[in-house]
Amino acid sequence: xxxxxxxxxxxxxxxxxxxxxxxxxxxxxxxxxxxxxxxxxxxxxxxxxxxxxxxxxxxxxxxxxxxxxxxxxxxxxxxxxxxxxxxxxxxxxxxxxxxxxxxxxxxxxxxxxxxxxxxxxxxxxxxxxxxxxxxxxxxxxxx
Amino acid sequence: xxxxxxxxxxxxxxxxxxxxxxxxxxxxxxxxxxxxxxxxxxxxxxxxxxxxxxxxxxxxxxxxxxxxxxxxxxxxxxxxxxxxxxxxxxxxxxxxxxxxxxxxxxxxxxxxxxxxxxxxxxxxxxxxxxxxxxxxxxxxxxxxxxxxxxxxxxxxxxxxxxxxxxxxxxxxxxxxxxxxxxxxxxxxxxxxxxxxxxxxxxxxxxxxxxxxxxxxxxxxxxxxxxxxxxxxxxxxxxxxxxxxxxxxxxxxxxxxxxxxxxxxxxxxxxxxxxxxxxxxxxxxxxxxxxxxxxxxxxxxxxxxxxxxxxxxxxxxxxxxxxxxxxxxxxxxxxxxxxxxxxxxxxxxxxxxxxxxxxxxxxxxxxxxxxxxxxxxxxxxx
Numbered sequence: 021x022x023x024x025x026x027x028x029x030x031x032x033x034x035x036x037x038x039x040x041x042x043x044x045x046x047x048x049x050x051x052x053x054x055x056x057x058x059x060x061x062x063x064x065x066x067x068x069x070x071x072x073x074x075x076x077x078x079x080x081x082x083x084x085x086x087x088x089x090x091x092x093x094x095x096x097x098x099x100x101x102x103x104x105x106x107x108x109x110x111x112x113x114x115x116x117x118x119x120x121x122x123x124x125x126x127x128x129x130x131x132x133x134x135x136x137x138x139x140x141x142x143x144x145x146x147x148x149x150x151x152x153x154x155x156x157x158x159x160x161x162x163x
Numbered sequence: 164x165x166x167x168x169x170x171x172x173x174x175x176x177x178x179x180x181x182x183x184x185x186x187x188x189x190x191x192x193x194x195x196x197x198x199x200x201x202x203x204x205x206x207x208x209x210x211x212x213x214x215x216x217x218x219x220x221x222x223x224x225x226x227x228x229x230x231x232x233x234x235x236x237x238x239x240x241x242x243x244x245x246x247x248x249x250x251x252x253x254x255x256x257x258x259x260x261x262x263x264x265x266x267x268x269x270x271x272x273x274x275x276x277x278x279x280x281x282x283x284x285x286x287x288x289x290x291x292x293x294x295x296x297x298x299x300x301x302x303x304x305x306x307x308x309x310x311x312x313x314x315x316x317x318x319x320x321x322x323x324x325x326x327x328x329x330x331x332x333x334x335x336x337x338x339x340x341x342x343x344x345x346x347x348x349x350x351x352x353x354x355x356x357x358x359x360x361x362x363x364x365x366x367x368x369x370x371x372x373x374x375x376x377x378x379x380x381x382x383x384x385x386x387x388x389x390x391x392x393x394x395x396x397x398x399x400x401x402x403x404x405x406x407x408x409x410x411x412x413x414x415x416x417x418x419x420x421x422x423x424x425x426x427x428x429x430x431x432x433x434x435x436x437x438x439x440x441x442x443x444x445x446x447x448x449x450x451x452x453x454x455x456x457x458x459x460x461x462x463x464x465x466x467x468x469x470x471x472x473x474x475x476x477x478x479x480x481x482x483x484x485x486x487x488x489x490x491x492x493x494x495x496x497x498x499x500x501x502x503x504x505x506x507x508x509x510x511x512x513x514x515x516x517x518x519x520x521x522x523x524x525x526x527x528x529x530x531x532x533x534x535x536x537x538x539x540x541x542x543x544x
Contacts, residue, residue, distance in 0.1 A: 034291055062410070071405040090408070091315060093307035094360035095299050099279060101289075108299035108359075110308060110412045118411040120298035130360060135315045149290040157296045 032149065034157040037064035040143075048143035048156060049085065052117050053078035061116045085141035087111040087160060090118065094128045111139055111160050125161035138163040164259040166382035168392035169541065171200025172504040174375035177342040177492035181275060181372075185217055186225040188374040189271035192497075193230050196267065196376035201388050204231030207378070208263040213240045213250030213270040214496040226269060241496075243531030244445065245400075246270065247375065248499025252537060254379050255398040264381050270501065271374040272494035278370065281305065281532070303359030303367050303446060305532070309415055310361060310448025317463035319451060321361050325352040326469045327447040328365045328489055334476060335486025337517035340501075342371050342492030352447075366447035366489070373494035375501035382544075391511045396430035396524070396540040403534035415449070418536045419456035419528065426526070426538040427458075434458035437480060437540075438522040439509055441502040443530045444487040453528060454482070481519045484509065502527035503539055510543040 031040050039051045054061045056079060058072035063083075068075045092109040107123040124142060126132040139160035147155040173195030180188060189212070197204060204227075212223030218241035227237060242249040247270025254266035281300045294300060313319045329349050335341040347365050355363040385392035401422040406414045427433055434457060442457065444450040451465040459480050460468045468474060474482035485491045485505040488498065506525035508514040527539045 034293060034296065060405070070410075091308045091311040091412070093299065093304040093311060094357070095295065095301060095304050096357040096359065097279065097303070098295055098299070098301060102292075102295035104295070106295050106299075108295075108304045108308070110298070110408065112408075116407060118408040120300075120411050122296060122298055146296055147290040149288050155290045157293075159296075 030153045031156050032153045034146070034155055038143065038156065038158055040156055048158070050083040050119065050141065050158070052081040052083045052115060054081050063117055063119065081115060083117060084114050086163070087113040087119070087139055087141070089123065089133060089135060089137045089139055091135070092123060092133050094130065107133065109160070122159040123161065124159035165261055167255055167258045167379050167395045168382045168385035168544070169377055169395060169503065169507050170380045170385050170389045170392060171196045171202070171378035172376070172507045173199050174340055174497070174501045174504045175373060176340045177371050177373035177494055177497070177501070179275065179372055180273070185214060185222055185271050185273050186229055188273060188372060189222065189226045189269050190229040192271070192374035192376040193226060193267065193269050196378050200378045202265070202378070205233055207233065207235060207265055207267045209236050209254065209257045209266040211238045211240055211250040211253035211266065211268045213246040213268070213500065214272060215241050215243065215246045216272065216274065222271060223269070242535045243533050244443070244493070244495050245499060245529045245531030245535040245537050246496040248502065248527070248529040248537035248539065249400060249535065251377055251500055251503055251539065252398045252400050254377070255395055258379050258381055264384055265378065267376060267378045268500055269374065269376045270497040270499060272496040273372040274370040274494055275372065276370060279303065299359070301359060303362045305413065306446035306449050307359040307362050308412060309452060310446070313452055313465070317466065319466040321353065322349065323466040323469055324361055324447045324451060325349055325366065327444060327450040328352045330469065330475050331444060331483045331487035331489045332365070334484050334517060335490030337515060338486050338491060341486040341490050342369055343486070343490045362446045362448055368445050368488035368493040371492040371494050373492060373497040373501065375497045375504050377500050377503045392544050393507050393510050394542045394544050396432070396542045397426040397538065399426045399429065399538045401425070401536045413532050413534050415530055415534065416452060416456050418530060418534050419453060422536040422538045423457050426540050430540040430542070432524065432540070436524055437526050439484060439506065439519040439525045440480060440482045440528065441485060441505050441525070442482055442528040444483055444489050445493060447489065450482065450487070457526065457528065476517060476519060484514065484517045484519055499527070499529040499537060502529060503541070506541045510541060
């Protein structure tokens with residue numbers, strides 16, 4: 021019995037500002053945009069600048085893969101189906117953008133986390149969606 | 164803008180009322196507020212109804228279908244946790260502007276045991292759910308991180324945050340309208356189940372049901388109805404301004420500071436003139452930040468302030484004499500109106516065993532994430 025041709029499985033980003041280059045030699049990265057007028061930088065694409073109200077097209081920015089841990093919490097009770105505990109954090113990137121993310125690669129205990137500690141961007145497959153595509157997410161891990 | 168007075172307030176005990184509908188809960192509070200003001204429904208010229216989870220369901224009109232279909236303008240308000248306080252401000256604005264003489268704000272909510280808020284499940288394929296993958300949008304973690312930022316800046320301790328819970332639970336023992344009236348000790352708070360570090364179970368407000376109502380009137384007419392009018396010295400609403408992390412980590416500090424600055428200017432007073440405060444202690448971590456945001460202590464002094472008992476009843480500036488959201492409960496749409504009730508009761512000298520003695524000026528503060536901040540400054544005339 022001949023197999024039906026399988027639909028092409030894709031890698032899909034969990035959020036639009038996580039970019040997965042078509043060329044597998046290039047690594048995924050976070051995309052931002054910078055206001056041409058005031059320099060305020062944002063995660064993802066924007067219609068206008070909420071700092072200076074400029075509606076000019078913004079510059080596309082490839083954000084750094086290194087940042088530092090601003091603050092964190094450890095979630096012990098979550099919504100059904102989400103495994104706990106996990107480290108929820110805010111990471112500051114050198115471009116002046118903050119990212120909400122998990123801190124991976126450490127036991128979720130406050131003693132393992134230091135304010136200002138350097139962290140490294142990591143992208144990986146976390147799930148398969150209904151259509152069989154790989155869902156790619158990111159986290160930051162201590163350097 | 165002309166002077167406005169609060170002439171009637173009421174709330175029902177916050178708790179769980181699965182056998183009632185939202186308009187039924189709200190109607191009870193509205194009828195009690197009308198009685199408190201000594202007026203009837205046909206004297207109310209505008210109704211602002213705050214309710215979040217049924218914001219598409221004409222709650223305000225459904226309340227009037229129970230208590231009196233007078234045909235007056237009804238505004239249904241939704242503004243996250245600031246829903247009720249925004250409804251109060253709508254009623255205030257309608258009278259302050261001169262357009263109406265008497266208006267009623269009603270706040271209501273029925274949350275049952277809906278559990279953690281802010282997970283943002285939404286529709287679509289759950290494979291793209293970000294909770295627990297891209298950090299957390301759950302409120303215990305969001306407000307946990309806000310507290311942790313204070314810890315990072317000033318060395319605030321877990322014990323200091325936990326003391327907020329001890330104080331507010333203690334206050335609630337004297338508030339018959341409080342969802343919980345249970346005293347808890349410091350060790351009990353610290354050792355309770357961790358929800359979102361550093362907030363343990365007793366450092367998180369409960370979900371629940373409730374309703375509250377407040378009637379405002381032009382000051383010139385207020386004396387017709389009451390011998391104890393309470394002047395609205397300021398009613399302020401702000402949204403989140405641009406700050407560097409706000410879109411990722413809601414900047415509740417700048418949000419509140421902007422509102423406080425405007426409120427003090429409008430009222431012509433400073434933080435040193437405030438005798439009691441009902442502020443938005445959705446989590447114990449939040450309360451300490453707002454001591455500084457509202458200017459009742461210097462930067463970095465909030466931890467010391469709770470340690471020294473300054474914000475307990477009997478201290479210089481009692482905060483959350485009602486038990487706060489932590490004990491009294493936080494049915495979202497009702498919260499901001501219930502805060503006004505509490506402050507009004509103290510200013511009238513009607514707060515029973517939790518009365519802040521000699522209170523002349525009180526402040527009610529609410530934030531809603533996403534973000535909104537309201538501050539009402541109320542003053543004994």
